[in-house]
Amino acid sequence: MITIQACLDGVLLGVLFALIAYGMALQWGVMNIINIAQGDLVILGGYIAYFMYLYGIHPAWGVIVSPIIMYFVGVGIYKLVINKVVDRDLFISILATFGISILFMQLMNFAFGADVVLANSGYGTTFLFDSNVVLPNSKIFSAVVSIVFAICLVIYMKKSKLGRAIRATAQNARAAKILGVDTEKVYAATFGINAALCGVAGALISITFTIHPYMGLPYTIRSFMIVIVAGLGNLPGVAMSGMGLGVFEEFADYLLGTEFRIGSVFLLLVLILVYRRFKLSRKREYLK
């Protein structure tokens, strides 16, 4: 029974991770930037939903409001910082976003306090298998919402003009520029969409789990891990590896204890990278 419980929890959690990872894959593929502040954007999105909850609005509305606010936050970050590091070395972008991450972490700490908070959605729980498996409805709600958002985004990327421009820029920024795509605008929109996705995920996390100003970095690492396992631009892969990571985490939590949960995620990242390094070195290639 505990296995089923952990698997279900993990899958529902993994869908959320996959949503964040999709944002990261998007900006990584299009702008060639690794955003360490990804997790902090998620937490900021969560606080938006939490504040709606504090002022008496049902936190589920955060799923709509938070991405709209976060889109502008993302565009703002792009205009202030990211557009200066887009063409540079990847390491520069890692460090710059690390700075943003520290900044956000601390600003959130001032603004919202260092308490662990959650927005209570009041959705109740579902009991399965003679009450042996307990599933909060909020988790199911969050998984469904993330899937809906992901599908909407995929359709948008396929059909809309901006989506086509984004995909063209990802393939070859120079060629896209020659053919009249305003890459600067595309980059800003990509970063904004990424931040909006983080906002959705954050709002859902504030409903289902807890948020805390310092909890950002693990989300960044998880999404990075999911992206490298799945590969850029491989959507089913992102979904699958997201769920896999969720299940892994639930089992690590159950087997090793909660205090080793985050540690095991980071160790898994190291192990995956090392595994890929050995796999590729057999072909005399390296991770690019």
Next chain:
Amino acid sequence: MNKNIILYTAILIFGITAPFIFPAFKVQLSILCVLIVLAMTWNIQGGEMGYNSFGNILFYGLGMYLCASVQVGMFFPLAEWTESGGEKTFVHTPNQFFQGMAVGLVFAAVIPTIIAGLIGYSILGLRGHYFAICTLGLGVAAGEISGGIEIIGAGQGFTTPPFPDVGGLESRGEFFYFLSFLALVLAFIAIKSIYSTRFKLILNAIRDNEDKAEAMGIETMKYKIIGWMISAFFCGLAGGIMGGLVGYIDSTDVAFDGREMGVFMVLMAILGGKGTLWGPIIGATLFHIFKEGFWTFFLGWQYVALGVLIVVIVIYFPEGLMGYLREKFPEKFGEVIDEADRKAQVELK
């Protein structure tokens, strides 16, 4: 050459007399020495080898825990020590303290070096940002895991042995200052001497084009691991000293502090100019002054100021101070400029 000897003697004399000239800043000066060691050792990876590591904090934290545990464990049961927390049931005699510190520092330096050698083969095969993220993960994982181990204090932290009551009130500060200054001098001599050998050229070749270096017959992996081990040695030593200096070890806030110390060492090297001998030293000094200024004038907002500082440095000064000077006065750095060639290039543009 003559000028260099005068410069080094002046710095040495300043270093030895500093705690007596500025008695109020002894702790700050010792921290500065440790920071310089960290920045210089990071520079071996990030500056010379082109491998931007966020994970040197792993060795720093390991050294910190190892030094303190050995110092306690040599004379008293470790588990009971950590359990008693702040209220000390065991007291080190001066002899025990110094003996423990000496043995502890040896362990703190040697074991991270061995670990670096062991994990080096797998980690250093990664390149570019994969290496950066992987080492970031290593540092944070170490912090999270050590935060769950009971015998070294788990979440509540580990108090290092208090300094024994010898030589008056000032002796603690002086002891740690000279210890860290000694570590700094050792690190400087070691790094300066390896920078004047073929080893540095190999590291630079790896930075500039690793595949080509390999094609030229250099066993790049061997040299990468050796460079990483040198870093680990001094990081561990610095960590051991810092642990004794701070007096309290917490897994994520003091030892494996990837968000602070792990980024600081990168920043210091970048601020001063990576890939130079003096860059990290100047960068660390400037950074320490900045940081202490922030902590004094923006109390409460220091991390906000720090985040802004990181972004500004990275965006506007990626070459650092030495890089800027090098561009301005290339002759001083021994770079010969062919005027005719430059003119030809200007004309081409």
